[in-house]
Amino acid sequence: MAEIAWKGASELVADIAAGRTTSEAVLDHYLDRVDAHNGAINAVVATDVEAARARARAADQATAEGRSWGPLHGLPMTIKDCFEVVGMACTAGAPELKDHRPNRHATAVERLIEAGTIVYGKTNTPIWAGDLQTYNDVFGTTNNPWDVARGPGGSSGGSAAAVASDFTALELGSDIGGSIRNPAHFCGVAGHKPSYGIVPIRGHIPGAPGNLTEPDIGVAGPLARTVxxxxxxxxxxxxxxxMKGPGWRLDLAPPRHEATKDYRIAVWNDDPFCAVDTEVADLIAAAGEKLAGLGAKVDDRARPAIDMAESHEIYYTLLAAELGIGLPEGLRQRLKDAPPAATDMSHGAIFGRGAVMEHAEWLGWNERRAKLRDIWHRFFGDFDVLLCPVMPRAAFPHDQSKDFQGRTLPINGVDRNYVDMIVWCGMTCGVYLPATVVPIGKTSEGMPVGVQVVANFLEDRTALHVAKLLERALGGFDVPPMFR
Known part of the structure; x- marks a missing residue:
């Protein structure tokens, strides 16, 4: 039988199809890994082993008969515990949902299953998917495989930790403020935030169970060890x-170029509004230099004609409008009665104003976003992709203090507000752009660092292709020391 450990999804599917291994053997490998290491990581928080084993055996029978269920035939995997999966609870880390058992799969999960996957478990997330760390009162704290004293990111922290621990080769995460990209960066794996709207997100919590409304900004997307x-x-x-299927089909454009030398790449690795740790900024600059050495046209001064502070205000206001729906009614009323001053540009004040604004105000902010989207579109007429930070720093030690807005993190020796950590992800997320994260190196403390490869709206394949070029040039995923 072929080796299973640390192989990617594509390799495992090929091995299963060729008879070099079996779906059940891959499932057993993952279950053994979880048994041996999940106690230290706490990424996988629920399993349905009986159903997974029955489906794995059915997949192997199909293989023996020369039948394939699809491009992911026989691949066991885990799913972020924000997506509804029949047979397992879907809690989104919230105690009030600990017994919520859906009667249908989330649409993205359904597509993975129809393509041949076997969902054997769910992975941890912060309560209501609302933090840059992954812990909750239902399943506890998830640790980073590179340093268990640090968090794996959030909200797809369990997803990224599971991929980095070889509990799975493929994961389904979600992203409304970096929740795929931040954990990929922290755990040294790859992740893709798709263009807004191209992957259905029905069956994701939040919103509420059974909600059919497509949320603003939020997307579903994959995490893996390879692009x-x-x-x-x-x-x-x-x-x-x-709902849309009868009327339209998605036809994503191919990558803009085939050869590295044909790419025009902008590098934006630091900004006064949201300072970036020097080691992170240097690694991003080095990634650009590596591509330049391979013939790409690289410009480290090119910027879209936006003001980062204004861009963040627009994004965070619209994010607040989306998330504010779930605020307790008493808090909503207090914010309406005594809104934060318009001159207060702190994250908390921006969120407080956005969470309770009227629809007419929202339309104004949405128009401001449309103008930003136009600026980005014109920028991508001159450049194919932008390389920029995922977050200002690498993974940080656990901090579960109650005052979320009062948390701080040091950047180059200066304490910065905790919410500053989402500025770089929010800049691209709020305007619906695709972004692929790929590992590009490690800090002096040995923590992985990823870079966002951002492309024009609906040009996901260009972002993925440049990320693949970086992966080839710089080595991509590395096994965390605790597993070597």
Missing amino acids: GDLELALDVMAGADE
């Missing part, structure tokens, strides 16, 4: 949902 596996998963999941 090729991200591409494979995106091909499976992307496309019109059941």
